[in-house]
Amino acid sequence: NAGVTQTPKFRVLKTGQSMTLLCAQDMNHEYMYWYRQDPGMGLRLIHYSVGEGTTAKGEVPDGYNVSRLKKQNFLLGLESAAPSQTSVYFCASSKTSRIPNEQFFGPGTRLTVL
Amino acid sequence: AQTVTQSQPEMSVQEAETVTLSCTYDTSENNYYLFWYKQPPSRQMILVIRQEAYKQQNATENRFSVNFQKAAKSFSLKISDSQLGDTAMYFCAFGSGGGADGLTFGKGTHLIIQP
Numbered sequence: 540n541a542g543v544t545q546t547p548k549f550r551v552l553k554t555g556q557s558m559t560l561l562c563a564q565d566m567n568h569e570y571m572y573w574y575r576q577d578p579g580m581g582l583r584l585i586h587y588s589v590g591e592g593t594t595a596k597g598e599v600p601d602g603y604n605v606s607r608l609k610k611q612n613f614l615l616g617l618e619s620a621a622p623s624q625t626s627v628y629f630c631a632s633s634k635t636s637r638i639p640n641e642q643f644f645g646p647g648t649r650l651t652v653l
Numbered sequence: 654a655q656t657v658t659q660s661q662p663e664m665s666v667q668e669a670e671t672v673t674l675s676c677t678y679d680t681s682e683n684n685y686y687l688f689w690y691k692q693p694p695s696r697q698m699i700l701v702i703r704q705e706a707y708k709q710q711n712a713t714e715n716r717f718s719v720n721f722q723k724a725a726k727s728f729s730l731k732i733s734d735s736q737l738g739d740t741a742m743y744f745c746a747f748g749s750g751g752g753a754d755g756l757t758f759g760k761g762t763h764l765i766i767q768p
Binding site (some may be wrong): 570572574579580581582583584587589597598627629631641642643645646647 | 657662686688695696697700703730744746753754755756757758759760761
């Protein structure tokens, strides 16, 4: 199993450009999440999904959109990138088990917006 | 909303020593889970240990153990016989019992193991 994978690993954008980050998991997990990590801030939840076709806002959703058209994929979109969105982005997934919050993380995407 | 506080931005100990990382949290829920994640320089988030709030017994995983004080809302991580490979950022995280919501993380503690 590859676990949770993220594409791309690094990206540099100019202000105003758009891009999509792809997260894929092969563990048949129901729940998927997008976090951002900034220096000294820990991880903060952007959006999450409890199943195919459903999404919900997290703590810091502004400037981002998400879609979950297939159970195994969770896409994070930036329509008009801003320097404040420079961050490391992590995707995670979890299964609906007796320990539902145990999340498995991808390797992260480092995004720089100039 | 829940909050998680890690009051030690950085700690440094000698190899083979024991070190304790502190974490406190605030919640009105009774059913929840607590986690410690390790983030080495590779950036990968690695689950170290987890604790279910309804269990009184403290969790242990080899050299890692927790001191869970539910009434005090405290969840500290003890690393015994520390090794150079333990050098990393350590994050305390809270998960509500409902299961679907994401985790709430502390700001992390940078642990350095000196040779």
